[in-house]
Amino acid sequence: MKGRLVILWVVVGIPLLWGVLKTLQNAMKLFH
Amino acid sequence: MTSSFFDRESTVAPPGFNRFLVPPAALAVHLSIGQAYAFSTFNLPLTKLIGITHSAPGDWDLKQVGWIFSIAIVFLGSSAAVFGRWVERVGPRKSMFTAALCFGGGFLLSAFGIHLHQLWLIYLGYGALGGCGLGIGYISPVSTLIKWFPDRPGMATGMAIMGFGGGALIAAPLSVMLMEHFKTAASNGVLETFVTMGVIYFMYMMIGVYSVRVPAADWKPAGWVAPVQPKQLVTSANVAVDMAWRTPQFWLLWGVLCMNVSAGIGVIGQASPMIQEIFAGRVSPAVAASFVGLISLFNMAGRIFWASTSDYIGRRNTYMIFFLLGIVLYSSVPTLGHLGSIPLFVAAFCIILSMYGGGFATIPAYLRDMFGTYQVGAIHGRLLTAWSVAGVLGPVLVNYIRQYQIDNGVPKAQAYSITMYIMCGLLLIGFLCNFAMRPVKEKYHYRGSIP
Numbered sequence: 001m002k003g004r005l006v007i008l009w010v011v012v013g014i015p016l017l018w019g020v021l022k023t024l025q026n027a028m029k030l031f032h
Numbered sequence: 033m034t035s036s037f038f039d040r041e042s043t044v045a046p047p048g049f050n051r052f053l054v055p056p057a058a059l060a061v062h063l064s065i066g067q068a069y070a071f072s073t074f075n076l077p078l079t080k081l082i083g084i085t086h087s088a089p090g091d092w093d094l095k096q097v098g099w100i101f102s103i104a105i106v107f108l109g110s111s112a113a114v115f116g117r118w119v120e121r122v123g124p125r126k127s128m129f130t131a132a133l134c135f136g137g138g139f140l141l142s143a144f145g146i147h148l149h150q151l152w153l154i155y156l157g158y159g160a161l162g163g164c165g166l167g168i169g170y171i172s173p174v175s176t177l178i179k180w181f182p183d184r185p186g187m188a189t190g191m192a193i194m195g196f197g198g199g200a201l202i203a204a205p206l207s208v209m210l211m212e213h214f215k216t217a218a219s220n221g222v223l224e225t226f227v228t229m230g231v232i233y234f235m236y237m238m239i240g241v242y243s244v245r246v247p248a249a250d251w252k253p254a255g256w257v258a259p260v261q262p263k264q265l266v267t268s269a270n271v272a273v274d275m276a277w278r279t280p281q282f283w284l285l286w287g288v289l290c291m292n293v294s295a296g297i298g299v300i301g302q303a304s305p306m307i308q309e310i311f312a313g314r315v316s317p318a319v320a321a322s323f324v325g326l327i328s329l330f331n332m333a334g335r336i337f338w339a340s341t342s343d344y345i346g347r348r349n350t351y352m353i354f355f356l357l358g359i360v361l362y363s364s365v366p367t368l369g370h371l372g373s374i375p376l377f378v379a380a381f382c383i384i385l386s387m388y389g390g391g392f393a394t395i396p397a398y399l400r401d402m403f404g405t406y407q408v409g410a411i412h413g414r415l416l417t418a419w420s421v422a423g424v425l426g427p428v429l430v431n432y433i434r435q436y437q438i439d440n441g442v443p444k445a446q447a448y449s450i451t452m453y454i455m456c457g458l459l460l461i462g463f464l465c466n467f468a469m470r471p472v473k474e475k476y477h478y479r480g481s482i483p
Contacts, residue, residue, distance in 0.1 A: 001050050008056040008243060012063060012195075019201030020329065027326040029319055030378065 040123030045245035051180045051253070053243060058173030058192035060240035061128050064233040065135055065169040066199015068108075069328070071101045071158075073207040077222045078154075081146060084220050092151055100142075100159050102423075107163020109420030112171050116413025117273055119168060124176045124244045131169030132237035138162025139230030146223040169237070170196065170416070174396045175409035179247050182405075183256050186347070186397040190339025193393040197332030201325075203229075265348055265469065269477040270404030276411045281402050281472050284465045288351055289395050290418035290425070291462030295358060295455040296331075296388025298426030299381065302434070303327060309444040310369040310377070323378060330382040331389040338390025339397065347398035348469055354387040355463035359456045366449040392419075402472055429454055 036042055078097045082088040119127040138161040145153025173192050181188035210228055214221030252258075258268070276282050299306070304320040315323075342350040361380045368377045395415065400408050430451050437447040 001048075001053075004243075005050055005053055008053060008239075011239060012056045012059040015202050016059075016063060016195070016198045019198060019203075019205065020332075022205040023201045023325040023329050027322045027329065030322040030326060 038122075038126040038129055040121075040125070040246060043123055043125045043244060043246050044248055045251070047248075049245060049247075051247070054173075054177060054180050054245060055188060055191045057124075057128075057240040057244040058177055059195040060243075061131060061169045061172060061237050062192050062195030063199045063202060064237045065131070065166045066196040067203035067229070067233065068101070068104055068162075068166055069197070069200030070203035070207060071104070073204050074222060074225075077211060077220050078146075080220055081149060081222065084218070090149075096151060100154055103155055103159030104163040104166060105423045106420055107160050108166040108170065109417045109423075111164040111167030112413035112416040113167075114413075115164075115168050116171055116410030117407070119171055119413065120175060120273075120407050120410045123246060124172050125241055127168055127172040128237065128241045128244060131165045131172055132234050132241060133165070134161050135165030135169060135237065136230045136234030138165055139226050139233065143223050143226035143230065146226060167413070167416070171409050171413045173240070173244065174412050175405065175407075176244065176246050178396065178400050178405055178408055181253075182258070183253055184340070184343050185400050186343040186394060187336070187340040189396040190336045190393040193339070193396070194332055194335035194389075196392070197328070197335050197389050200328055201332065204325075263346065265346065265471060266401045267404055267471060269472075269474070270406035271402075271411075271472055271476050272478045272480075273407040273410040273414065275476050275478065276403050276407070277414055279472050279476050281469060282411070282415070284469055285395065285398060285402065286415055286418045287465035288398075288462050289391060289415060290422045291458045291465070292351070292354055292358075292388065292391035293419055293422035294426040294429070295362070295458050295462075296385060296391070296426070297422055298430035298451070298455065299384065300324075300327070300331075300388075301427045302430050303381070306448055307374075307377070310448060311372065311374055312445055314372075314374065323381075326378065327381055327385040330386040334386025334389035335393035337386065339393035342394045342397060347394055347401055348466060350390070350394050351398075351466045352463070354391055355459045355466065358384060358387055358459045359463075362452045362455045362459065365452045366446070369445065369448070402469075404478075406478060429458075 075094060075097050078100075079087050079091055079094055082091045087093070115127075138158045141157030141161060142154040143157075145151065145157055174189055177188040177192055178185045207225060207229070210225040211221040214224035214228075259266075271279065303324050304317070307323050308315050308317065308320045338350055338354075361384050365377065365380060368380060396408065396412050399411050399415065403411055430448075433451045433454065434447045437450060438444060
């Protein structure tokens with residue numbers, strides 16, 4: 001059960017983190 | 033055998049099931065359908081399907097293409113309202129699967145429309161079919177999450193609805209990357225991107241379909257006891273969907289959501305030109321795009337932050353903050369523009385957009401507080417018609433008033449001042465609706481047995 005919990009959160013967390021980082025990367029232009 | 037897998041009965045969790053397995057299932061669906069917020073990345077490429085690098089004779093124009101998103105949002109609201117009760121009856125697995133078929137199928141049908149260069153097929157595919165996928169997918173996990181987290185309903189639904197905001201952050205760069213990857217001399221890559229996204233999103237939503245579970249009827253979180261003396265605006269009774277929309281509370285909440293969304297959605301659509309025009313010569317289109325990205329981030333973060341906060345301070349108080357702080361911030365925008373302070377302007381809109389997202393994410397828990405858990409998903413579906421109305425009202429107010437002022441000689445930099453004050457007026461109406469909220473009268477309570 002714990003393994004499944006970790007896998008599921010990683011599967012949804014990684015794309016979300018990727019999207020957030022890409023957006024932050026772009027947003028940094030605002031402060032230059 | 034296949035039909036039993038999708039039935040509500042086969043999704044009942046066994047004893048000892050970890051309830052934290054359910055939010056990622058909901059997130060898998062919401063992260064996918066949240067792509068809708070990033071559909072504008074396809075607008076320009078869809079106007080260059082024949083010319084590839086430029087719009088050629090026979091290519092569609094932006095106005096025609098713009099209707100795809102509008103149709104999708106109208107179908108989102110109406111399908112959520114129409115299918116809400118069905119979603120409650122069949123359970124989350126079958127409804128998530130239907131949403132995956134509609135949303136993925138919508139992309140594939142649209143790809144076929146691109147292949148034949150028939151715009152009506154895209155209206156039908158992404159707009160109507162995909163829109164139904166958006167509506168059914170949006171409400172599918174709501175009541176399940178509320179039942180799994182009776183102690184933290186705001187946090188639970190906030191997590192899922194945060195995914196809808198986060199979906200755009202993933203889809204925008206993903207669409208650009210895929211179109212770049214598939215681009216050839218004969219194609220600008222939109223058709224191939226639509227097929228790929230249709231397949232990816234269908235498979236990703238299937239993760240939610242396979243992992244979602246509903247709690248057993250008598251299940252409660254370990255150590256949790258329902259409060260003996262419920263708070264004034266938290267009911268222990270239930271109201272059926274057909275009765276709920278006859279109560280004044282439903283329409284007050286409809287007003288609360290509609291006003292909160294109208295104020296935010298108008299700004300989202302105009303964020304890029306607005307910051308460029310208010311700070312003319314100081315903000316380039318690239319920097320304006322960064323501003324749009326940043327407010328999208330706050331739109332997403334606000335969903336989990338405000339919805340979780342509402343578990344502690346109460347739903348009514350949370351919306352009081354949205355409306356009062358919103359009025360202060362919107363009315364300060366003209367002054368901030370006058371002062372030329374970009375950081376303060378950006379900060380104000382980040383908070384405004386966090387409250388816009390928070391409004392979406394807190395409403396399911398507010399509905400649960402007012403109408404109980406029985407059919408809360410279906411009631412939520414009907415309430416989402418407020419979103420469809422706001423989706424037209426907000427942008428129309430911002431765009432038309434701005435244009436009217438410019439046509440009457442107001443400089444572009446000052447053309448947003450009246451709009452901001454009108455947004456304050458909308459928020460004031462929302463505040464009054466929220467202020468008038470009282471518990472639902474007993475005559476509306478459901479007396480039958482709850483499955």
